Amino acid sequence: MTAMIFKLRGEPGQRLDLSVLTPQQLNGLSETDLAALTVGAGKAPPTLGDIFGITMGDPADIRIVGGGARLDGIGAGLTRGRIVVEGDAGAYAARGMTGGDLHIAGSAGPFAGSGMAGGLMHIGADAGDWLGAPGTGEMTGMRGGTIVVAGRVGDHAGDRMRRGLIAVGGNAGDFPASRMIAGTLAIFGDCGRLPGYMMRRGTILVGGHSTAWTPTFGESGVVELTMLRLILRELKAWLPDAGLAAFEGPVQRYAGDLAALGKGEIIQPAA
Amino acid sequence: MSDLTPKTGLWDRLTGRSDVSAGAMAGSEPAQDAYAQHNGVRVDETFAEAFPMSATAVIITAPTIEWARIAAISMTGFATSVIGCGCEAGIDRELPPEETPDGRPGVRVLVFAMSPADLEKHTINRVGQCVLTCAGTACYSGLTADTRIKLGTNLRYFGDGHQSSKVVAGRRYWRIPVMEGEFLCESHAGMTGEAVGGGNLLILGRTARETLAATEAAVHAMREVPDTILPFPGGMVRSGSKVGSKYAFMIASSNEAYCPTLRAISNSSLDPGVNSVLEIVIDGLSYDAVAESMRVGLATLIEVGARGGVVAVSAGNYGGKLGPHHFHLHELMS
Numbered sequence: 001m002t003a004m005i006f007k008l009r010g011e012p013g014q015r016l017d018l019s020v021l022t023p024q025q026l027n028g029l030s031e032t033d034l035a036a037l038t039v040g041a042g043k044a045p046p047t048l049g050d051i052f053g054i055t056m057g058d059p060a061d062i063r064i065v066g067g068g069a070r071l072d073g074i075g076a077g078l079t080r081g082r083i084v085v086e087g088d089a090g091a092y093a094a095r096g097m098t099g100g101d102l103h104i105a106g107s108a109g110p111f112a113g114s115g116m117a118g119g120l121m122h123i124g125a126d127a128g129d130w131l132g133a134p135g136t137g138e139m140t141g142m143r144g145g146t147i148v149v150a151g152r153v154g155d156h157a158g159d160r161m162r163r164g165l166i167a168v169g170g171n172a173g174d175f176p177a178s179r180m181i182a183g184t185l186a187i188f189g190d191c192g193r194l195p196g197y198m199m200r201r202g203t204i205l206v207g208g209h210s211t212a213w214t215p216t217f218g219e220s221g222v223v224e225l226t227m228l229r230l231i232l233r234e235l236k237a238w239l240p241d242a243g244l245a246a247f248e249g250p251v252q253r254y255a256g257d258l259a260a261l262g263k264g265e266i267i268q269p270a271a
Numbered sequence: 272m273s274d275l276t277p278k279t280g281l282w283d284r285l286t287g288r289s290d291v292s293a294g295a296m297a298g299s300e301p302a303q304d305a306y307a308q309h310n311g312v313r314v315d316e317t318f319a320e321a322f323p324m325s326a327t328a329v330i331i332t333a334p335t336i337e338w339a340r341i342a343a344i345s346m347t348g349f350a351t352s353v354i355g356c357g358c359e360a361g362i363d364r365e366l367p368p369e370e371t372p373d374g375r376p377g378v379r380v381l382v383f384a385m386s387p388a389d390l391e392k393h394t395i396n397r398v399g400q401c402v403l404t405c406a407g408t409a410c411y412s413g414l415t416a417d418t419r420i421k422l423g424t425n426l427r428y429f430g431d432g433h434q435s436s437k438v439v440a441g442r443r444y445w446r447i448p449v450m451e452g453e454f455l456c457e458s459h460a461g462m463t464g465e466a467v468g469g470g471n472l473l474i475l476g477r478t479a480r481e482t483l484a485a486t487e488a489a490v491h492a493m494r495e496v497p498d499t500i501l502p503f504p505g506g507m508v509r510s511g512s513k514v515g516s517k518y519a520f521m522i523a524s525s526n527e528a529y530c531p532t533l534r535a536i537s538n539s540s541l542d543p544g545v546n547s548v549l550e551i552v553i554d555g556l557s558y559d560a561v562a563e564s565m566r567v568g569l570a571t572l573i574e575v576g577a578r579g580g581v582v583a584v585s586a587g588n589y590g591g592k593l594g595p596h597h598f599h600l601h602e603l604m605s
Contacts, residue, residue, distance in 0.1 A: 227437055
C-alpha cells in the first residue's frame with residue numbers, strides 16, 4: 001500500500017496543530033472525514049483539506065510534502081507507523097511520541113521530542129531550543145527513544161532528560177543537558193556554555209569544545225568505555241560523517257555536576 | 272562422572288522415587304541382529320536418551336580474542352555435569368567483531384541447568400567470578416527470548432552504589448566501576464526452557480590411542496555445530512557411569528559394563544576387540560541442534576572407520592523411560 005500523502009497547498013496563515021496526523025488518528029477515516037479535521041484556531045479554523053491536498057493511502061505511512069515553521073505538533077503522540085516530512089517542521093514535533101518513526105528532512109522548531117518516551121525522530125537539518133525538554137510545568141523531559149539531529153541544536157537540548165538518546169551531528173547551544181536526570185546527549189561538534197549544568201546522572205559526549213565548561217565537574221581519568229561502542233554503533237548509520245570514531249578509543253571523563261548529585265559525566269575524546 | 276547418570280533431583284522428578292539403585296543403562300544391550308556396519312564400524316540400533324534443561328547464552332567480548340577466550344574458559348571451567356557442578360557450560364563458538372554487540376572480538380558461552388532458578392544462580396556466579404574479574408571484558412545476552420534471567424541487574428551491586436545503567440536500543444546495560452575502568456554487563460540474558468541435555472555418543476575403539484584420535488576428530492567436527500556444547504574436558508568423557516553404586520552414598524558409579532579392565536570379572540558389554548571406550552555428551556539449545564551435532568559426530572566416526580580403530584558406536588539411555596528426547600542412531604544416519 002502506498003503512503004498517505006499530504007501536499008502543502010501554500011504557506012499557512014496561522015500556526016497549525018498537526019498532531020492529528022498520526023496513524024492511530026487517521027486510521028479508518030474517509031477522505032471527506034480527513035479533509036474536515038480541524039488543524040488551526042479562530043472563528044473559522046482551517047481544516048486539513050484547506051491546508052493540504054490529500055492523497056489517500058496507508059495511514060501508517062504518512063508523507064507530508066512541503067513544510068514550514070508553522071507546522072506544529074507533527075508526530076506528537078505518535079505510537080506506531082512512520083511519518084516523513086519533506087521539509088521543515090514547527091514546534092513540538094514528536095512531543096509525547098512513544099513509538100514509530102518520524103523523519104524530518106529539514107529543520108525542526110523548539111521543543112522537538114519534548115516528553116518523548118519511545119520511537120525514533122530523525123531531523124535532517126537543525127533543531128531549535130529545548131530539544132527533548134519537558135513541556136511547561138512538567139518534571140521530566142525525554143523519557144525514552146532516540147533523537148538524531150544531523151545539524152545544530154539550540155539551547156537547553158536534553159533539559160531534564162530522564163532516559164533515551166539524543167545525538168547531534170553538529171554544534172549545540174548553551175546549557176546542553178541542563179538538569180539532566182539520566183540518559184545520553186551526544187554532541188559531536190562544539191557546544192555553548194555550561195554543558196551538564198546541574199545534571200544529576202547521565203552522559204554527555206562532546207566531540208569538540210565548550211565556550212565555557214561547567215566548573216563543578218571533576219576530572220575522572222582517561223578511560224576506555226565499552227558502553228560508548230554500543231551507542232556509537234547505534235548512531236553510525238545516521239551520522240556517518242560526524243566523527244564518531246573519536247570516541248572509540250580512550251576518552252577523557254569528567255564527573256558531575258558536583259553541585260547536584262554528581263553521578264553524571266561529560267566525555268570527550270582524549271587529547 | 273558422565274552426564275549419563277540421572278541428575279540429582281531429576282531422578283526423583285522423573286521416576287517419583289529417590290531410590291537410585293536401578294541398573295545400568297539399557298542402551299548398551301542392543302540385539303545382536305540389530306547391528307549395522309558402516310565403513311567397518313558397527314552402529315548399534317539404539318538411542319541416546321536426553322532431558323529437558325533450562326539454558327542461556329552469553330556473549331563475552333574483550334579487546335582481543337585471547338582475552339575473551341580466557342574469560343570464557345574460566346567461566347566454563349568445572350561445569351561438566353549438573354551432578355557435581357550445578358550447571359553445564361561450554362563455548363559455543365568464537366564471534367568476529369561484526370557479530371558482537373560492541374564490535375570487539377567475542378566468545379559465545381552456553382550454560383545449562385536443571386531449572387531456571389539454578390540457571391540464573393550459576394550464570395550470575397560464573398559471570399561475577401570469571402568475567403567481571405577478567406581484564407577488558409564485557410558481557411551481553413547471547414540469546415533472544417521472551418523469558419530472561421537476571422545478569423547485570425544482580426551483578427551491579429558490586430559497584431557499591433557507584434554503578435549506573437544505560438539503555439541503548441531498548442536494552443539495559445549496567446556499568447560497574449572496577450579498578451581497571453568499567454565492566455559493562457547487560458541487565459538480563461535470554462533463557463530457553465526448550466534446551467536438551469544429555470545427547471551422547473559412545474565410541475568403542477580398538478586401542479586407547481585410536482579411540483582418542485577418533486573421538487577427537489568427532490569432537491572437532493561437532494564443535495562447528497551452532498547452539499551446542501560438549502561440556503566435558505576436551506569434549507569427551509572417559510568415565511561413563513551407571514546409576515547407583517555398592518556404596519549407599521554414591522548415586523552413580525563407574526559403568527563396569529564398559530570398562531575394558533573389568534571385562535573378565537563383570538557383565539561386560541564390550542566385544543573382544545574393544546579395549547577403550549570414550550563418550551561424547553552434547554547439550555544443545557534445541558532438539559534439532561543436539562540431533563545435528565550427533566549426526567555430525569556419527570558421520571565423522573564412520574568416516575574414521577574400522578581402519579582408524581573404531582569398532583562400534585553406541586549411545587546411552589535408560590530404556591526410554593526417563594528422558595523425553597530420544598536420538599536414534601540409525602535415524603540420524605538416514
